Amino acid sequence: MSADKEQIVKNRRQFLLGTGAGLLGIALSNRTWAAVTETLPFGNGERELIAYPQKRKLMRITTRPPHLETPFAVFNEGAITPNDAFFVRYHLANIPMSIDPDKYQLNISGHVKKPISLSLSALKAMETVEVVAVNQCSGNSRGFSNPRVFGAQLGNGSMGNARWVGVSVKTVLALAGIKDGATLALFNGLDMPVLPTTPDFIKTLTIEHAMDGEPMLAWEMNGEELPFLNGYPIKLIVPGYFGTYWVKHLSEIKVLDTALEGQDGFYMNTAYRLPDNDCLCIPAGTAPTATKAISKLKVRSFITSIENNQSLKLGKATLLKGIAFDGGSGIQQVEISIDNGANWQLTKLGKDLGRYSFREWQFTYKPNKKGQAVLMVRATSNAGETQPMQASWNPGGYIRNVVDATKVNVV
């Protein structure tokens, strides 16, 4: 790939794997101490909880490269996901291990009037923007797919909401000057594949989207600099779009006047595709005839304050709460059903932190009948989108947003 990746030379390709006992096959049991685990409610759902740098204990999905999922209980802590709980996801094992912020450069090239190279201090001197926005993994909840599909077997925890501060992509590209005929903006970060035959992780936005003022480069997350594993020092933020676009350790923006083809186009043209129809779905186990790139978040809601099969006291008022979000029109309402979807009531919405943010809701539930009850929440966006009662299916296990059911035992 390009020479700008060589800026971080030291240790760039070294991932410290410790003693590598796993690869040696030596009988060093990794269970001699009690491995703390959490089990997700689907087959093969046990996950080791392990603390990574700057992170509390998170569920480990993969080690090399690191992929960490947030335990769902975190989302009951508040509308903002703490930095140390925020999920982590890489595709390629050659991740940066050491970054000198003084030497960091963002290179802008391609179909521009003047290619430029910007340091972090240059970026931070520009007009600052901020947004509170949800980053949700395209495959969040893939483990619940029925039938199951290959991929990262995630529960509902591969998402997070943060206040992002930085500079808009529009401001930065305007410095370079977009030439007539520009079609796409290409974004590339410092992480690289191990083999030259493996596609690099590269994402594109249409030039119109890149220049509409919303995509931004963030260096600050919830008042602190980005955690290393979430893309230090700068990360592309695409409010309302799935997390695949949120390129970490952003080092290159290239303006194109053609389509992106070949190996570099893999993560746009082959991966992260949905069936190209109204429901973005196909019958389970089939293959799509046409596909399109994943883009906007679909409206979604969760109960965060109770766990499945929790016991509640008959006649006691219990405050239920949770979150809702969509792809950027904002939440109009969150309804709750306490009788398995037969009847619905409005919940009370919490503070509006912005149309791209988690929106909190709450509802006081007073169970009046002993036995099992099934609770559901269903969000409707200001654009009129609502959650389906039946889950749809796609081969990638993407964009799940079905109404979830939570069972409680009234005692």
Place this chain on the structure above:
Amino acid sequence: MIHISSFHSVMFVFFLASSPAFAATKTINLPPETAQLKKSAHPGYAIAQQKCSICHSADYINLQPPGMNLSQWTKEVTKMQHAYGAPITDDDIKTISAYLASTYGSEKPAVATPDKVAVDVTAKTANAAADSKNTELKNIDLKNNELNKIDLKSLLANNACLSCHAIQQKVVGPAYHDIAERYRQNPEALEIVMKNIQSGGADKWGTTAMPPFATLSNAELKALAQFVLSQ
């Protein structure tokens, strides 16, 4: 990085290091890789260990849904070769898929003997592109290789050696020149290096573990070891 050794376990404290300078370089140290593929007598186990670990840890496989059949696992392994450029042949795909489907999925385990593993050393690499893109491969001096029947270039490409090693400088593992230097005076150099390639491991040069290359024949191990020691 602080290592705390206890009776039962070795624990690491993982933290972000900042050097005490004007604007601190940020460095990250990650927890050790402990995930392992499930052991099996199936010949696909050793091949999978060798090939899959080039690019990623075993938990990519260990956490997949249970009950996937041979056809499903085969599609997934084919994707590794086709989409991600994994250095595996079409025969490797069959063998690896059979191991995965019978160990992790719904296929009944077949009784297979190690003799049936056919590693065709002269087979074309699964990815000719790997040859053309890898300039180190182009510059290899083959004159030092006595065993002319072994296609050294294919061997290096098929096992992605040059993704972690270069001739003159350290990449992930030591430079071949440095290895040759270390063992130059050692009469058992050839055997040692052959064994190290076969078993992999860490702590001879650093903490990063080399995957084992357990399916290579003695002739292949010898060819590779001779090549390394002549650098």
